[in-house]
Amino acid sequence: MVKRELTCIVCPNGCRLVVEMEGKEIVNITGYECKRGLKYAEDEIIAPKRTLTTIVKAEMGHLPVVSVRTKEPIPKELIGKAVLELSKITLKPPINVGDIVVKNILDTGVDVIATRNLYSK
């Protein structure tokens, strides 16, 4: 049996998780304080995911950029590609918090949403 130690990154509590592995199989997970931590540990071992938060360019708005994020975590290895994808678009006002900026980014099934308002200059 191999033990892998992880820090849960789902919330700022940062619970320390211990995953016991038998070969490629997860046998036991301990240390989490809520179900989200359990899910995180499983994902992190099998297919790690991250929420991407970044900015996209804006034109004619009160700010030159608008902050955005993926609505759900996406596979970690796609983060770089997603940033490139987002560098291709430019937003114009009005933009409201929660507006979808890119639908289904890189076929992940996850939308990218605006996280701030943009109004005209």
Added chain:
Amino acid sequence: MEYDIVIIGAGPAGLGAAVEAYEKGVRNILIIERDSYPGGILQQCIHNGFGLIEFKEELSGPEYAERFIEKVRKYGINMMLNTMVLNISSDKIVKAVNQENGVMEIKAKAIILAMGCRERPRGAISIPGTRPAGIFTAGTAQRYVNMEGYMPGKEIVILGSGDIGLIMARRFTLEGATVKAVVELMPYSSGLTRNIVQCLDDFGIPLLLSHTVIEIRGKERVEGVTIAQVDENKKPILSTAKYISCDTLILSVGLIPENELSKSAGIMLDPVTGGPLVNESMETNVEGIFACGNVLQVHDLVDNVTKEARLAADSAVKYINKMLIKEGRHIDVKAGSGIRYVVPQMVNYENIDDKVKFHMRPTDVYKNAYITVKSGDKQIIRKKMQRLTPGEMILIDVPKDKFLSDDLSPVGEITFEVEVV
């Protein structure tokens, strides 16, 4: 101009306090903010992780702020933007200035301080070397990258491993820059572990603990920095010196509560937190002036800022309704061994509803320790902690009855300590 409650600062603390005071029935509220948009520092914190306690959702900073801004708008609470508070007096007269009205004097029945904090600059840590362009504090860099669309540099070294520094390491990397190292003086990071995992480890950025920058090179622009390991006394070990070429040095070396205004009103500050000394109601030594958020103590979670803001607002409402009790025994709150500070610093037993929430930070990293609370020799609380680190604030609730001694009178003082087993 006269208001029941004047709130200084429209960050999460100020906004949260305004919403709470309104919901408790006060209508005559004014928020004063020097920025052109409310939200405070959250406007530039575009990463996620805000609001898990408050909204059971994982929001980014601007989204968290927007929830409160919407309520402030819906309730029609007065907000003066682009307005700088210059001075407050102990009789609660606020002097402020803006382009439209010039200098104004505003009389308040109660004031809530919510001015947040500022960053320690280079001068505060005295790094030797030249004074070229290319040295930024992490918060300034954060505002440039996330709101104003500028990149401060291409090859970056970050000094200090606080959360803002860690988060900016990831932002720079995503924007195409190379972060060569994060250099930390202490033997542990002062940031949350989750941020070390997802901001450094994910991108293979080295974290050099017990290291510091001993020289900055470059005439017009930063060309590189020399770093070295430090010994137990934080003295650089010169034989370990190493040169790193870079065009930018980011400083993430701590935050200081913004209390110039508080001093003008005669508010007493805690030398450790840099914020006002407050009681269980978040009231300062000046009657009717309350404090919450980063102006009181530097928080790592905005959800806790909101909670503190609610308490300050509730107390301000009680105060203007003459329901805050002045008389009664004051219980002194002390930071014992292993604890750097505790807020609030005193408690009036008469004003406790059912419990008092104490915020504190340990002096060091401890594993398998207990936080104990003592009154005299008697232990009243003992709480097991998985891990303690100065980067993560500890919250301990003390129920009302624990403040009573055997003869049922309030105790004189209580002390918080770390007990290592």
